[in-house]
Amino acid sequence: MSVTLIINGTRREYEGDPNTPLLWVIREDVGLTGTKYGCGIAQCGACTVHVDGRPLRSCSAPVSAVADRPVTTIEGLSSRAAKAVQKAWVDLDVVQCGYCQSGQIMSATALLEQKPKPSDTDIDHAMAGNICRCATYQRIRAAIHAASAQLAG
């Protein structure tokens, strides 16, 4: 039984084990490596992608769970909110090692798509599942507010 995947708008059939976590299919079958492996147990958020426009930890989702649903990875971000987030991230030089940042940007984008003017508490709720060992959190928060301001402006 194959699984129909819609990743960044491209439809493809996946012939492998439907229980394989989506992360590994994205990285190694589709070849999109912006989505990262960090923990494998949905604790760190480095693997965050969007399914139906909402964040999902792809390391713990079997590929079968996203059959026929639109999956967006960091490479496929194109919404106005996403562009504002990425611009704010670069403008404020949020990144350090960068390994978690695809996941941070995916979570932040999903937040702003739902709530264009998030409060600090909203940010805490949306971002608490994304660990950054470099602790770039202060800039992540500032960049989300900056992106929000850009979207409003």
Added chain:
Amino acid sequence: MHPLISGFHADEQRRMLELLGDLQWSAPLLSRRVFLQSAAATGLLLGFGWLTPSSAEAALPGAEGAAAGPLAPNAFVRVGSDNLVTVICKHHEMGQGNTTGLASLVADELDADWALVRTEYAPSDVKLYNNLNFGPLQGTGGSSAIANSFLQYRGAGATARAMLIAAAAETWQVPASEIRTSKNTLTHASGRRATYGEMAVAASKQAPPANPPLKSPAQYTFIGKDRSAPRVDSPSKCNGTAMYTADVKLPGLLTAVIAWPPSFGAKFVSFDATEAKKVQGVTDVVEVPEGVAVVATGTWAAMQGRRALKVQWDESTSKALDSDALLADYRARAAQPGTPFTKPTGASAANATGKTIVAVYEFPFLAHASMEPMNCVAWLHDGILETWSGHQFPSFDHMFAAKAAGLPMEKVKLNTLVSGGSFGRRANSWSDFTVAAVNVAKAIGGRAPVRVQFTREDDTGAGLYRPMFVHAVKAGLDSKGNIAVWEHTIVGQSIMAGGPMAMMIKDGIDPTSVEGVDKSVYNLPMLAGSLHSPVLSVRPLWWRSVGNTHTAYVMETMIDELAAAAGRDPVAFRLALLEKSPRAAGVLKLAAEKAGWGRPLRPGVAQGIAVHESFGSFVAQVAEVSLRKGKVKVERVVCAVDCGVPVNPDVIRAQMEGCIGFALGAMYYGEIEIKDGRAAQRNFDTYRSLRIHEMPRVEVHIVASNEKPSGVGEPGVPPLAPAVANAVAKLGGPRVRRLPLTRAGMVEV
């Protein structure tokens, strides 16, 4: 569990159930771990597509982008006919921003246009890329990247600029002194004008000047100019294109996970690969010195194969190691003097007629837990070995890779990529991740390139920890409230012993065990220090700021306690001891001033302060802390840093912010317990990290300085925990002598 943490757990569960609902999987609330195990148990993998060689080759790892010659006056800079400037970085980028820093040094002296500057990472060549602070060794550590490169990289840029000017002077037949340079462009009052790219070929024919003049500080265009040189790696790290070891694509690349010893020092006996080999995608199951490697066409297949693998280990002696027992042993050792590292030259115990404080401090093992778990790609081909990894110490990795491969060093090529964090983990004297990849590549007969990938559990459980330490201190005041006696015994593993840096151990003292107590910034002639260095089966390693992770805590909390005992203000008490250390006094005063030290705060909130020197940089921090129902919350941290010439102020700020969050996470939660000879914490669920809602507001103030630059990657770590602990004590909380704070139930987990 903190509501936010349980919140995102619940969200994940709900999401999963929603998605799985379509598959009639909706029944009970399975934990993800259980779910994955059952998913694993049900499934044979039905084939695993892999990238075709053509697309793989197109994605061969490179750096941030590199221009071709023709002007290549030295090993550090090239100017292309396309007008791009390429800076070759000898240091490893693991987030600390040194790629940007090194590039800005060259760009400044070259008068480059920042938009046209590209970077790439140097090959392993110690003759060209030696770390001038501690070589002969090509490596990044001790917060030395900018410190040792400051003149070298500026000189490289100045050389290229001089050659471009000489070429223009010759071409235009004007005196070189009349030519101006700015933003990759040469101009002359006559109206002549050329880009560096246009002049690059002519410049390449000029002789490089021996000692090109360097700019005076007043002439700097990037150095010290805030936001003049934004991070070169921001764009690629914000769009998913940055290339880490995990992302390397090569034709036919295989992935291996290793069945590592289940306890530190367990001995391999035998294995049965029957079931492992049935997993679709598993290509090889091979014995390697590290354990048993399961090699597969993809990571998931390799992980599934390892799950099915049966390995017999001899744990007859290895299981005995236990961190609680070890702590008891360390406490007993700390009660006895060890090998002296500093002897008192001042006052004697007889003068200690005032209050005396006796304290024992306990620090746990800590894992680095960089976001990118350890990994390395190795490929034996055409009689050579190539590796791709975050080679933080290329000289060590090169030497150990060659040894493992049985090849001379010139037949080994290292490709250094950025790494997803290190905090010291990738700078190890055994090159464990590199050697493992080479061993697996050998074991499969060099048939294909292979990546050894640590899972998070492998990474956290691998040892190479910040060693457990115990300090015992007896400090006393004289009748005037001045420190009269300070007896200090330290117990903990030597990081350098047994490795290639063992020659740094002098008279039985590993300097990294005592740094920060020994040669303290304070004038403490009465300090008598001694060290015990027990040897264990679990390997120790440097962890961001190394010995200062524990020594600063002891010094700065004890000083604070003594100040309180003397009835003196903690800042004034410290300043009196800092007469010979004006830079430490400077940051202490600056942090206190900016934090409004002494001003009234809300009830239940207090400030604590600490100052420390590490790696030549001075950092003071004021932590504003609340204590409610016994739970600590750090609300704000004001940080003052003196790192000499501040090359890139925004990178310095970022490092201070990051150091503070990193140190606070460790203070709250960081602990690896060893039970039955193995790490009890193996993933982020039990080895907790700071999260966004726990990050305090951080303000960084940088001292304007013309001193030689020193590092910023580590020195922001040491003062944080003692500053917080001092605030807790001021609030009436206990003097915390055992970390992490979860040990005393002082954090909301």
